[in-house]
């Protein structure tokens with residue numbers, strides 16, 4: 001029987017983090033070791049795991065993540081089904097109930113992304129050169145062998161320097177969306193995003209019914225989070241810190 005009630009949730013820094021290595025933390029993502037074994041690379045708080053395991057009895061848990069297929073495959077949390085439906089690669093790929101990329105969406109996104117392939121390669125090379133190698137830029141694989149979007153990693157502090165800001169301002173990014181999210185810069189071609197793909201998941205597999213609850217940690221996540229009836233973010237997340245402090249003090253008074 002197909003569940004109609006669902007929860008849409010970002011993964012990294014919303015449910016998972018590398019920092020929570022408490023004794024009772026639950027492993028969430030895994031790295032393969034050379035000897036064929038594997039070790040956890042991020043964790044979920046035990047209480048969060050209990051909450052999600054309880055919710056999973058009544059709701060489908062739909063990941064909405066920037067992870068590509070390879071890094072999404074490294075997500076495995078005991079007792080939670082997170083394989084699909086899912087939004088992967090910032091919406092460039094969606095997975096159905098079978099956990100496989102949806103061919104209809106793949107056709108749509110391949111057509112959208114094909115014209116951007118060479119531009120994204122150019123952006124990548126330009127960023128590497130202009131940042132003097134301080135921003136490590138790469139293209140995230142999407143459908144049909146095309147890049148889904150560009151991500152460039154540096155330190156949080158470096159992205160705040162005048163050098164980094166001037167560099168970003170100097171480029172004509174055409175119609176792409178350019179955002180600095182913590183330690184990384186993301187460049188998303190038009191038509192790529194978590195919201196559009198989450199709407200497609202809603203239409204295709206949940207009879208058009210919006211998610212009851214949406215969770216995320218970045219201001220950009222709000223775009224898909226606002227599809228839900230309830231919004232949640234971890235205390236101290238970038239999204240939490242972006243909410244006006246005056247609203248908090250008004251409530252406190």
Ligand SMILES: [Mg+2]
Pocket residue numbers: 010011012013014216217218
């Ligand atoms: Mg996140």
